[in-house]
Amino acid sequence: MNAQWKKGVLELCVLSQLREKDQYGYELTERISGKLDVSAGTLYLVLKRLRDSGYLETYLVESSSGPARKYYHLTETGRRNAEADRADWLEFASKVEELL
Amino acid sequence: MNRNEYLDRLASLLREFDREYQQEIFEAVNAHFEEGLREGRTEEEIASDLGDPAAFASGREAVEPVESAEEPHFRFEEEPREEPISVMVNRLVRGILGKVKQEVGQASWSFHVDNTPLQHVEDGGSVRRIEISGGALDVDIEPSEDGLLSYAYPANASPALNLQRRGDTLVFSSAETLRTLQERLRLALPESVDEIAIELSSGDVRIETLALSVLSLHSSSGDVDLDTVAVEELTHRSTSGDLQGDNIRFSTLRSDTTSGDVKLDGSVLRCAIHTVSGDMDLSGDFPTCELSSVSGDVELEGTPVYWRVKTVSGEVDLSLPNGDTTLYFHSRSGEAGGVWRSGVRMVEDPEEAAIVVETVSGDLSL
Numbered sequence: 001m002n003a004q005w006k007k008g009v010l011e012l013c014v015l016s017q018l019r020e021k022d023q024y025g026y027e028l029t030e031r032i033s034g035k036l037d038v039s040a041g042t043l044y045l046v047l048k049r050l051r052d053s054g055y056l057e058t059y060l061v062e063s064s065s066g067p068a069r070k071y072y073h074l075t076e077t078g079r080r081n082a083e084a085d086r087a088d089w090l091e092f093a094s095k096v097e098e099l100l
Numbered sequence: 101m102n103r104n105e106y107l108d109r110l111a112s113l114l115r116e117f118d119r120e121y122q123q124e125i126f127e128a129v130n131a132h133f134e135e136g137l138r139e140g141r142t143e144e145e146i147a148s149d150l151g152d153p154a155a156f157a158s159g160r161e162a163v164e165p166v167e168s169a170e171e172p173h174f175r176f177e178e179e180p181r182e183e184p185i186s187v188m189v190n191r192l193v194r195g196i197l198g199k200v201k202q203e204v205g206q207a208s209w210s211f212h213v214d215n216t217p218l219q220h221v222e223d224g225g226s227v228r229r230i231e232i233s234g235g236a237l238d239v240d241i242e243p244s245e246d247g248l249l250s251y252a253y254p255a256n257a258s259p260a261l262n263l264q265r266r267g268d269t270l271v272f273s274s275a276e277t278l279r280t281l282q283e284r285l286r287l288a289l290p291e292s293v294d295e296i297a298i299e300l301s302s303g304d305v306r307i308e309t310l311a312l313s314v315l316s317l318h319s320s321s322g323d324v325d326l327d328t329v330a331v332e333e334l335t336h337r338s339t340s341g342d343l344q345g346d347n348i349r350f351s352t353l354r355s356d357t358t359s360g361d362v363k364l365d366g367s368v369l370r371c372a373i374h375t376v377s378g379d380m381d382l383s384g385d386f387p388t389c390e391l392s393s394v395s396g397d398v399e400l401e402g403t404p405v406y407w408r409v410k411t412v413s414g415e416v417d418l419s420l421p422n423g424d425t426t427l428y429f430h431s432r433s434g435e436a437g438g439v440w441r442s443g444v445r446m447v448e449d450p451e452e453a454a455i456v457v458e459t460v461s462g463d464l465s466l
Binding site: 030042 | 124125127128129131132134135136138149150151152153155156413432433461
């Protein structure tokens, strides 16, 4: 996939994945990198950036099978942004589709 | 690339970044390895999922500016005891230096193996400071038997060694070389020398039976081995090189490594060590210690006056003698265990504790 396109939509993908439920890093990065051919490392940087911008929060959950997991949770700002960006994207994608 | 190789590579790439960023990335990467391994994947597969470690270094610049790469790693925030440290240091160091000078007198010539003859440096008795710089040069330093300053370096060696005298300073330098071109410089020093500064890229340093006021050692991948050495102020910095000391007595030590381990046996009055993934193993007398590491383990044995230990995922293992002490322990997911003696009292306020251990996911054992 074109690197420029990917860059633009990664944040949206991460935020959208977290709309339904909180997820921990491994779970989230596996899901996205399975579809988009993007390294987990890049996604951790995206997660960090989103957290630094106040779109995400993290908390730790004890795990029975190993060390505690860090879960990512969408903040109210994050949720509003995710929804606005999602609507923009869908509108954009449908117009592009008409032109293809 | 396996997990250790990945973490080492990451550690050296992130070296210039602030510590908060290093820790955050290390935590994420570590957790990713843990999860992947739990699912039965190999370290190599997980490393390839994570992608090129260099992305964490270049990605950071794209994300936000680096605020301060030069943040000091350690600060002794306050004197741990009002009265004594400086007084105590001076008194002890004088005693220590005296004692080691005696040991120096009886030292035997034990570790040279090559046959390169020693050459005397003219008027070497007035040299007070030695500076050595060279890429892959190995350096061995011993006390002089005859009171003269001498050195040995293979005559036909490439690169050639330059010798320069500046006042009471003697400078040895060799051009940066390929790692394979390993040459060895051997030095025999009289008592007049009390400062040494060494800067190498991959060369190893070995010092035996010497007392100095200042010793500064930088070698990115070379190891440092000190045997029966007393120094008032020792500064050590390396990327993957280890620091090992036996029968050492330092009044101040600052060591900063990425993946290099630090192993010391002896006494250090004030000790500050920071590693990213290197382990620390200190045993003997370490009254004041500030140790911090991301994923390195810490083993510390001695009598605490003021100990501060911080790790992200590294395990902490403390061995304490009998007697009362106070401990403050804080961890997000690590546990404290081991044999708790009645003399160890847990306190709520880190300011009140002789020992403070803070870790994110590492365990503490006593």
